[in-house]
Amino acid sequence: MITFALSMLLLATGASFVLGRRRVLAMVERPVDLQSLPGYYGWYTALWCLVPGFVVVLGWMGSAPWLLEGATLNASGIDLASRSEAEISLFMNNVKNLASGSIPSLPDDPALLAAAERYIELRGRGAAIASGFVALFAAAGFSYAFRRLRPNLAARNDVERVLRLTLMACSTLAVVITFGIVFSLLAETLQFFNRVSPIEFLFGTHWSPQTALRVDQVGSSGSFGAVPIFTGTLLITAIAMLVAVPIGLLSAIYMGFYASRRVRAVAKPLLEVLAGVPTVVYGFFAALAVGPVLRDVGSAIGLSVASESALAAGLIMGVMIIPFVSSLSDDAIAAVPDAMRNGSLGLGATESETIRSVILPAALPGIVNAFLLAASRAIGETMIVVMAAGLAANLTANPLEAVTTVTVQIVTLLTGDQEFDSAKTLSAFALGLVLFFVTLCLNLIALAVVRRFREEYE
């Protein structure tokens, strides 16, 4: 019903556009006599039709669940006061399931069947009323706008204003969603910190999140010192950056300065293909190809290398972020004006002296930005480390041992059936919040660096 109303509304909007445009064109001899281009009058009329109708649709979709539930419960004759909130909620769920055709948990209850019928009836009636209101509002808006149409009406200004508001709404939405994510993390994290003290979480050196199911089990309370996880993350990120920064930056320099146009045209897209490889593919490559090779090489030269090691995961993660570093650095280098390069070459500097002393310093903010974005990508990466770095929360700086990372722990804590009232599950949210905070900081630093040095050359 509402879908039908929406499609009718869109049709009406299209018709309003045509009508508004035609009417205003009929008022003048030549289109140039209009204050705005004819299309703007069409948009003006169309928006006056669409927006009121759409507001009604949104209002109905927002309030319908509450209204319907309330009305159904009132009509069902259930004694609301005598039942707990959970019971009422269960009852309503059953009613909705029955109404949508799924089988409820109590199919034989006559009160339930009656309520479901009532629910379906109310839903239909409500939608019909709402559709009526949509039509009414759309028609009112249209007739208001249609009667206001004059050749000297500033339709363009009004349409531009609506456009600006729409753009603003979209960007606000992105910000609101970010905050929403933070708050949802925050709520669970606070619950976690009610059970485990933040001091222990941030500074404890033992991570063993298994909590006992029964009182008499050993290791009953679990241990939530997250330091080994943070160091594991840092270790793997550091290895990845050690791989990606030199290779990425040097390949960007080669592409930007030394490669012939033909080499560049082939090599650059190929390099960027690395960014398109699914991380899960990188993951099994690291776990099945790189890990064993490292172990064999290690044992050949007398080192003991775990078959799931920080080194294997870090190396492959480094390969994964090479395109980030090289592509963003390449952009930064290309943004340095040619005049800088010519000025240096004109003084008799060689190509490499020019790159080292003039181009790289000038491109530094962009390059630092590339590094930081690559680092936050590495910190947040999950699949490679899940598959290749192991699960053992060792507190070690030895890249040959197995370590675990924040993302891996979150995955293991939250996959499968979980109880949401135990510290074990809740700790995933605390880890997520810390991760979010760290990558946010890195991105902010990147922004600040870029802003600080941006006007260096102009």
Added chain:
Amino acid sequence: MLLAPSDSEAEVIVPEPSTEEFRPKMNATAVDVYYGDTHAVKKVDLPILEGDVTALIGPSGCGKSTLLRCFNRMNDAIAACRVEGEITLEGRSIFDAEIDVVELRARVGMVFQKPNPFPKSVYDNVAYGPRIHGIARKGPEMDAIVASSLERAGLWQEVKDRLQESGTALSGGQQQRLCIARAIAVDPEVILMDEPCSALDPIATAKIEELICELRGRFAIAIVTHNMQQAARVSQRTAFFHLGELVEYGRTEDIFTNPVQERTRDYITGRYG
């Protein structure tokens, strides 16, 4: 030359080598430059005289900047660009396999159309050339080079207290004089200037012109300019280009008061350009 020769396309006025003043520091002989399929400079012979300012004038797209860039092989960096013919510096070909382009550019400096100071301090801008050529590294020796170069570029008084500020913080005219100081610091023999005043206001332009007049004698200078008054004010020799050809070359006063070629006269009197 009392009788003006006919203004044929191929005709080029070559200066008489017998005169006493004719001391070519650099000499271009039958230079052709191609950009892909475009023939930008056509069989040009042009000397750059020691101790004099040579002005290259002509309408836009006549090949004068392209030719200027040949003198220190800046066109090497452009893949589609091909240079033919001979250019000598002190009698030796600059295309000689033994001549390193780095050394050539140290001897033949260049100042560009738009001021292009590096995003470094004023001091480091000037010290850049001496550093890469190993003339000096730091300390009092470098201080002296920086100070004297800025002095000769007429910028010392204005920047002596701001040596550590970024070169890009200076005004446009100061930036261009900084670029000239930067070129002077490596002690070149020739300075090429590609429309050095086109991005500057009249006051800054006057300062640069004054500077060029002061630098004359110490360096051989070649300057490309669109401003004919400027060519008349600062140069001793003028070369007029049109459509990639050198139409006329001679003493500046002759070119401006008594040009031989009709095309030169038309351009100088503002008939086209």
